[in-house]
């Protein structure tokens with residue numbers, strides 16, 4: 035069986051008529067990392083909750099390792115690990131007690147749960163804090179404890195909802211290492227992330243989600259190729275000038291550029307040969323950039339072009 | 355270090371009663387640890403009932419006359435019921451907090467018995483109630499409470515209250531599941547508890563209340579429990595009281611526990 039996770043036409047509507055997931059389908063190859071990318075409110079967390087049997091879908095079907103998430107939810111739960119977007123840590127228990135409890139609830143037996151908990155505390159560098167009440171943990175420590183909890187019963191399919199949000203660069207790097215090692219050992223990982231660098235580095239396939247639907251899917255390279263070979267950044271002297279350039283480009287070329295502060299970003303399907311034409315248009319209008327920069331498209335460009343939302347706004351990620 | 359087994363043999367789901375009981379114990383233990391570590395929950399479950407004993411015994415008690423016995427003997431059965439009733443707010447708050455903190459979400463993704471989340475919560479509250487009832491009994495004895503009906507009748511009365519408290523915990527777990535946060539759980543609980551606790555025979559004879567209130571006060575479950583406990587500690591005929599009290603407790607349990615369990619299953 036090639037796919038560890040399959041979903042088809044998933045729909046989930048909340049009270050008040052919000053369609054958080056709106057006919058979403060995906061397939062995740064076993065032993066790979068699959069990245070779900072999308073702006074705030076796109077429905078990523080809801081998808082993860084459906085696939086981990088926390089929520090029931092209104093319609094559509096999905097399976098994990100070939101087991102239906104509704105009809106055979108028990109088997110699904112026995113084989114998955116979940117680290118949700120908001121660390122689900124029991125603040126009144128110590129780190130070790132938290133892991134022991136989850137271990138026992140995942141059928142490890144008390145002794146085995148404690149042994150495994152100690153291994154994972156070491157892996158996530160929490161050994162020194164193991165006997166401290168989780169209330170006294172920093173945000174990053176809670177996050178790491180939560181990740182450890184997802185790994186207790188060595189699940190073969192792992193769901194990580196924004197696993198590195200709130201981690202310092204060092205912890206992020208080491209978590210990436212852990213994920214890569216898990217995948218080498220055969221684990222399948224579905225992760226959501228706001229960090230394009232993370233998706234680029236870890237994910238074999240990325241699905242861009244917006245308004246509960248997959249709007250693009252492919253390897254990071256394929257996704258970047260959809261924008262053409264080159265992106266040009268025009269650094270203007272003011273945001274006002276940048277606005278005018280953007281309007282001008284729509285008029286003259288029909289293309290919608292992207293504005294980030296005073297810089298204008300435009301994909302060039304035909305590569306650098308278009309630069310001359312572009313500069314002529316700008317020169318005639320008296321809107322020459324202060325600097326310009328030609329580069330390969332980043333996943334950032336893909337994401338923003340596809341979703342039309344600002345990346346800056348999506349990184350904050352408030353609580354629901 | 356090895357993170358996982360290199361090959362992933364597919365795990366088979368376990369089901370059935372052994373899993374339920376094992377999970378219930380794990381969740382109960384976790385809730386009891388929290389109870390001991392949280393100063394405010396220790397306060398609500400121990401200091402507050404002691405203050406009520408002292409308040410009614412020494413402040414209000416002098417102004418209240420009850421026929422045929424010392425007020426402290428009349429009071430203590432009321433305090434027992436009031437204490438477990440107020441304690442059941444803890445059930446609602448605890449569950450609301452677990453929901454708010456995302457713990458329930460995690461539990462729902464685990465291969466555990468889902469019903470163990472509620473069963474573990476209500477069991478922990480049962481253990482807490484046992485401890486609190488012992489404490490209050492001792493405090494009562496220290497301020498002059500005397501058991502006249504015999505120790506076995508009295509212990510039977512405490513057992514009756516524990517059954518009632520267990521049923522109430524299941525009822526209040528519904529509030530915990532409905533409330534969006536702990537504050538709301540608390541706010542939703544009080545309007546329910548206040549009339550039941552105070553418009554009852556717990557602290558003053560119902561005959562002293564206005565006529566329109568007496569019908570309610572005489573027949574609502576808190577009064578029935580208090581009356582049963584009073585008979586079992588002060589003496590007098592008991593069987594009719596005890597049967598009515600048991601009917602109420604079991605009635606609440608068989609109606610509200612399955613409802614709470616189905617709410618828990620469906621509310622996502």
Ligand SMILES: Nc1ncnc2c1ncn2[C@@H]1O[C@H](COP(=O)(O)OP(=O)(O)OP(=O)(O)O)[C@@H](O)[C@H]1O
Nearest residue numbers: 048049052054073074075076077078079080081351
């Ligand atoms: N329990 C809920 N009740 C009602 N609406 C909800 C609930 N959970 C999510 N929503 C709504 O569903 C939509 C999708 O939310 P979801 O949390 O899945 O998005 P997301 O992609 O994870 O966003 P973020 O990047 O901010 O985490 C949002 O509009 C949100 O307000």
Ligand SMILES: [Mg+2]
Nearest residue numbers: 078079080119
């Ligand atoms: Mg989310």
